[in-house]
Amino acid sequence: MRFSRLLIPTTKETPNDATLASHIFLIRGGFIQSVGGSGLYNFLPLGKKVLDKVRAVVKEELDKAGCQEVSLSFVTPASLWQESGRFEKYGKELLRFKDRKNNDFILGPTHEEMMVNLVRQTVKSYKQLPLNLYQINLKFRDEIRPRFGLMRGREFLMKDGYSFHTSQEDMKREFDLMEETYKKIFTRLGLEFKVVEADSGAIGGSGSKEFMVLADSGEDTIVVCDNCEYGANIEAAVRQEKPCDAEAPEALFAKFHTPDTTTIEALSAFFHVDPYYLVKTVAKKALYDEGRTEVVLFALRGSDELQEVKACNAVGANDLADISEEELEAAGLVAGYMGPTVVPEGVRVVLDSNLRDASNMICGANEKEYHLVGNSFKGVEADYHDLVAVQEGDLCPHCGSPLRYTKGIEAGHIFQLGTQYSEPMGATFLDENGKAQPMVMGTYGIGVSRLLAAIIEQNHDDKGCIWTKASAPFDLQLIVSNIKDEAQVALGEELYETLKAKGFDVLFDERKDRFGAKMKDYELLGVPHAIVIGKKLQDGLVEFVTREGLVKEEVSPDEILTVVEQKV
Amino acid sequence: MRFSRLLIPTTKETPNDATLASHIFLIRGGFIQSVGGSGLYNFLPLGKKVLDKVRAVVKEELDKAGCQEVSLSFVTPASLWQESGRFEKYGKELLRFKDRKNNDFILGPTHEEMMVNLVRQTVKSYKQLPLNLYQINLKFRDEIRPRFGLMRGREFLMKDGYSFHTSQEDMKREFDLMEETYKKIFTRLGLEFKVVEADSGAIGGSGSKEFMVLADSGEDTIVVCDNCEYGANIEAAVRQEKPCDAEAPEALFAKFHTPDTTTIEALSAFFHVDPYYLVKTVAKKALYDEGRTEVVLFALRGSDELQEVKACNAVGANDLADISEEELEAAGLVAGYMGPTVVPEGVRVVLDSNLRDASNMICGANEKEYHLVGNSFKGVEADYHDLVAVQEGDLCPHCGSPLRYTKGIEAGHIFQLGTQYSEPMGATFLDENGKAQPMVMGTYGIGVSRLLAAIIEQNHDDKGCIWTKASAPFDLQLIVSNIKDEAQVALGEELYETLKAKGFDVLFDERKDRFGAKMKDYELLGVPHAIVIGKKLQDGLVEFVTREGLVKEEVSPDEILTVVEQKV
Structure with a gap:
């Protein structure tokens, strides 16, 4: 696409309330726009493109794993939440409102009730199970202090999936499948991440894992072992028993x-x-x-x-x-x-x-x-x-090596839910003996819009974004340095058409602006690679740029296609 | 996909509140599910699939026409609507609520204010214009009497686009382009439709056209000329002057x-x-x-x-x-x-x-x-x-032929908006002389979820849906009549794999149910074509079924692929 025809409102100004790199660069790069500074965001054309790419990876892997996509109403009758007991329990993050007929509704911050309601109306027999339904849809949480851009907004895009089973064992099988599927998703997105044991909340049990994108700015402290696979959120971390060599103060009471x-x-x-x-x-x-x-x-x-x-x-x-x-x-x-x-x-x-x-x-x-x-x-x-906060240096419960703290961004969470919702809401199936049983559930979430922030937190430098291959708004940026130079423009147009024909998604910067401004935009936008057609064209050279590290390579125009095919 | 693995909860029961064919068959076919009977709907796997197909056609044609997709926050600060004056003016269909900090918000029933706000912050110069931004997102209208299923729900999916121009002429050019683009969209979706002059509301002017999907159940009366292209909503229709032959009652006052x-x-x-x-x-x-x-x-x-x-x-x-x-x-x-x-x-x-x-x-x-x-x-x-309701038999204002009434479902509306929003909200650009001018706007909508209902209103019989090629949840349904017959199953599995490999999206009905039940489901779901492998396989024949008219053709298994390639 031609840069001059796209709305990419890059800016040098850092938003007042922004401290995180992802917040700053997503705004400065014209990916997103704050709406009234209240945790609401518009996705501009480039942000929407990245969101769609991330969403497509999520959908593809889930569909491959046999999950079925649905789309639930965002506006939710309060009656469903009254059935589960959460209408009263859930804090002020639950946005409650009344419609014109004075009926109570909420904006769904999560959709357990809605999905249980869907399934209890449509599934009657063990023959229809297991079932894993998901959606990629809006959520709203009325955060007291929305902050960090897409990291903790009020309206956000989430993948929320819910599975239904005849037994705990079958749910556990699906839980493991979802863990593998999520690993594939985060790997395809090019993220460095860790799957960690998570706090399961008041429900108890050990059946909850988080997918942590590793980044210094992460809000979560995670405890990791460098010797084995063990990792856990500090809220759920355990350690080997810690003996003491010092003498005990033996004394009578x-x-x-x-x-x-x-x-x-x-x-x-x-x-x-x-x-x-x-x-x-x-x-x-x-x-x-x-x-x-x-x-x-x-x-x-x-x-x-x-x-x-x-x-x-x-x-x-x-x-x-x-x-x-x-x-x-x-x-x-x-x-x-x-x-x-x-x-x-x-x-x-x-x-x-x-x-x-x-x-x-x-x-x-x-x-x-x-x-x-x-x-x-x-x-x-x-x-x-267990009330103890594991410390750095405590020993791994699996292998006994010293544990270490690191920081992560929670981007996914999978959860063995059991019958917590199906029992109060009467979501039962008839088993082989014709007896009604509550369905056993699992639930699986990914913060889709948050992932954009997580990708940038993990992949940026002081100049701007560095998108991963699977998340990048374009495969390649093609920059004509001086639009008044006919040879540069001619080569640019030719390469643009050739690259498009070869299936590359190219952002063609053919704007009248100064070269410096174009390079600054390139660095800010963070497309993984660029071809720069500049002055050296008269010496028979163009530049191939890799955004990560801003590595530059001089190549002849004849060879540039080969380089692109190898590296992009 | 295998029928047995999908959630397709077909039912014989007609919902109590349903009178329209689309409402009945979309519910009975398990495409959608009512949430508490209050104009809110869940899209089940098949409904979501159709929705995605329709959405993709809309997106492809808009992108080809140079429009750029964005995604705006659904929750909208009331302050923007106060600027335009609509916060007070808009009736009770506007869902107003307060957040936990007691700030006013609305759920967007349309997004003019939001889009003007986006553009006034990012566009400063005539060089950045024209611009046509759209989204395909949720809308909410708190209808007093939601009814007819997806036809008039409260939460619905809409494509809303907004264009910004330096002049009335340029806006008119884009308006015409959008008319052509919308025609392509409705044509690709296989719909019989009519573009008609529409009521422009209190704004006046003739710059508004509706895209009417023709169907007897349509809520809109439209006036059409069979001799020329003229068509208009009854609310906007005009006629040739209507003289009278009868003698005038000449008298003094x-x-x-x-x-x-x-x-x-x-x-x-x-x-x-x-x-x-x-x-x-x-x-x-x-x-x-x-x-x-x-x-x-x-x-x-x-x-x-x-x-x-x-x-x-x-x-x-x-x-x-x-x-x-x-x-x-x-x-x-x-x-x-x-x-x-x-x-x-x-x-x-x-x-x-x-x-x-x-x-x-x-x-x-x-x-x-x-x-x-x-x-x-x-x-x-x-x-x-002009206060007159044009009658059937009145004469066409263009060609003088008699006019006729017909019924239509409004599925699209394009509108020459002018500066109605840009002026009060201060969305200006600097022209070539450095002078600030209000942007001239157009706005363009398609009821995306409503289209599912419109397609079925136009394409159904008394047995169920008849999806058009572009909107169908699958290209083809493959039905094994008796799952206990090994030869039938073997041929089914073989054809399923072959058809998938050839790129067909096939719904493979390999359920244990009776053949009659499977055919009833086929008729209800409305996939355009089916292959039925039944008893006659022992005579070397399978059936190729066309849903429209339920035309059946006996074909040998060797020839079935050729038939599919020709007709599907």
Whole structure:
């Protein structure tokens, strides 16, 4: 296509609110346009082209895997969400509104209810299962703070797929197939990514994996092993058991006067004891549905850190909030001297699994300036959960090598859902014995518009975008340096026609602008390769440019087609 | 694809609310699914496939014509609609809502404001014009009475395009190009259609054309000439001047006592005069912005009928409502005896253009049981407009042949918009002299999801759908009659692989069901052709079926590929 005929409004101005490279370059390159700065974006012609290419890769691989594309209504009757219980539970990110007849609707932030409703009306028998339906459609989440451009917008394009099965085993088979399919998609898109164990939310279970596009700017911390395949979101990461060489503080159970020892460090110094033998007790306010709250003490070894998402899941809360000194006092707790063994009524206690059967532990007495020594948890029945935040250097649960942190952008998430929606919504099938059973479900998402941002986060330099082959808006940019030079223009037109005839998708920059401006646009737009026809044409040379590293090669016009066919 | 692996939930049950063939068969064929019966629809796998095929035809032809595809945010800040003035003006079909921060938004029923906003931020110079941008995206209109399935849903898929120009002439050139492009689209889709002059709304002017898919069930009445190309929506249709042979009631101006003559018939009988010489006076209540109303008298010849849309446009109202006897009385009007010459203060009068310079007219005296004779409109300055509903048999304005009514489904609309949006929203460009000018706009729409309904309205029989070649979900259906017959299955599998390899998109019905059920599904789904492998295979014959007319041909298996290549 001819550059002069396309709307590609490149600009030197960096948007005020932009800090991420993808946000800056997608706007500056005229791929997208912010609508009123409120997390809404228009896709301009080049952005739409990239979006379509990414979307096509996603669709092709899903169709090959036997998934069927549908398209669900974006506007969703609230009644479906009332059936599942999410109309009330879901936070303010759920955009609720009323139509002219005063009926309640929502803009779908996800479509579990809609898809379950579709399937319960159309599938009756085990003979019709399994089934994997997906769509690539709009979603809306009323984010309190939309930011980072396409990374966290309010309206966005998502692939959401849902599978339906007669058994847990068959769902697991499809889950694995989707993992393989997603790997193919991200690989075809030219992304460096890692599949990691993910937090499964309040549902529990280990059946959730995230596809993380590796990038320093990623919002997610992921724990990886360099020796084996293990990787997990920090929210779900586990480690090998971590023993301690230091001597245990053997003592009979007793109360000790411990003035001014309100931290693990102080307590460790006071008793000359490794923090491994101290109990760290963290108080939080757990938030539940309908405004219900509860004070919870999370107790773990002093050598470990609390992972808040794990803690939140452990009590099945919607969120955990910090607790004020006044609230602590009101609950009968003594700040700096709390412990899990002496606890006022009404306060819930959760113990980290590492405390199971621990002995010789020192913990707060819930009394100002007092700790208890000689605590033993041997045989103690309690509410044990994994609460620990894995640290760099902790050992891989699979191979024992040291673990490392890295950053990732969540671009996909696959999830073993079970019967969480099919049961309340009555999506059942008749099994071989004619008995009604709830369908077992899996769910699989890809942030399609977010992928544009993720690709650029991983592939850019200080000049602009560097699109991967499968995502690039064009295969090749053809730049005529000086449009007044007839020889340059003649060769440009000839090459343009020849390349098009050979099936290359070419952006032909035949604008009147200065050469410098054209090169700046090339660097900003990030098409993987370019041919530059410039002054040296009189010496029988044109330039073949590779955007990555801006590598330039001088080639004779006779050879340029061969070079293109080899490298593009 | 294999039928057994696809979700095609065909059913014998006709939905309660369905009267149109397209509504019934699209639901019964499992193409679409109603969501809560409120004008919202899910597209199931087959419906999505047809939608994609239609969409691809639309996109291909637009891209060929130089249009550029974009994708605009569906959720639209109300501020843009406040700029254009439509936030207040647009009726309740505009879905307005507030986000969590209490800002106003709408769900776009159309995207003029959004597109003008896009362009005013990116186009500054005449050098960047002309520009034709389009999208194929969701729209939402909160219809008071959504009905007829995809014909009048609330959420629907639309292609909306907008062009921007430096002059009226250039816009007209693009308008003509879009007319040609739309003709190509509807022709490729295999539709019988008519391009007709359309009502341009309150804006006036003749710059609006509709693309009507001809079908008896169409909601629009269109006036066509069988002798020439003329066609127009009844709301915009005109005719040759209609003279009258009957003798004129020549009389001096006088008031006559005319008891019990409140209708044109009675008045015609009373005076023994052709209705041509009587004035028909119709009172309406015109509704304007912000609840303002006005009583209007529309006067036309007694031989003509009032066309309400024309009448509404004549006074620039949002709508016309019937008026009650009490309201008439309150306005000082006498029902049955109204006329345009004696009118109480505060009542507006609009005269049909056919009354210009008319003489010897009889009209009501606005006094019970009295009419006025000898009225002349010669040289009378008044508010004249075309108010007449063209009748069947009226003469074509172009060639003088008799006009005929037919019914159509509006599937496309192109519109010369001018500067209606660019002026209030400040979308200007700098012309060659560096002077800011408002951009001249055109706008072009196609109801993409509605097209599915229109195709079926035009192409169905009492058994089901008959898709056109370009819109069909598959090229061919391959039906094995008895899945227990090994020879039938073997030939089916072989043909399926061969046909796929030759590039045909085949629906292979290899289900265990009875043959009768499979044929019923075939007829309902409406794939243009089928191969049936049945009992006669033992005599060396298979059947080639054409869905239109259900024509069946017996062919030997050796010849079937040749037949398919010729006819599919």
